[in-house]
Amino acid sequence: MRYVFCLGMYRSCSTWQYEVISQLAESHRRGVRLGFIEGIHFDEIPDPAHDRLKVLKAHDFHSIF
Numbered sequence: 527m528r529y530v531f532c533l534g535m536y537r538s539c540s541t542w543q544y545e546v547i548s549q550l551a552e553s554h555r556r557g558v559r560l561g562f563i564e565g566i567h568f569d570e571i572p573d574p575a576h577d578r579l580k581v582l583k584a585h586d587f588h589s590i591f
Contacts, residue, residue, distance in 0.1 A: 528579050529580050530547055530557075530581045531582060532544040532581065532582065532583045533584050533587075534585065535585065541583070556578050556579065557580070559581055561582065562584065563583070563584055564584065565586070565587075565588020565590045566588065
């Protein structure tokens with residue numbers, strides 16, 4: 527599995543970063559947006575597109591990342 531983590535503090539333009547990276551991934555790498563995910567829920571993500579690049583956004587550090 528390949529992931530792109532868009533991480534940033536609150537109010538630091540991390541949503542803009544996520545939107546730009548998601549658009550690039552979708553346009554050029556068959557990417558999939560996963561949205562905002564907390565580390566405690568990361569293992570619960572179903573993986574219907576296991577061979578595709580996945581982009582997710584988070585604010586807080588989680589050891590699973």
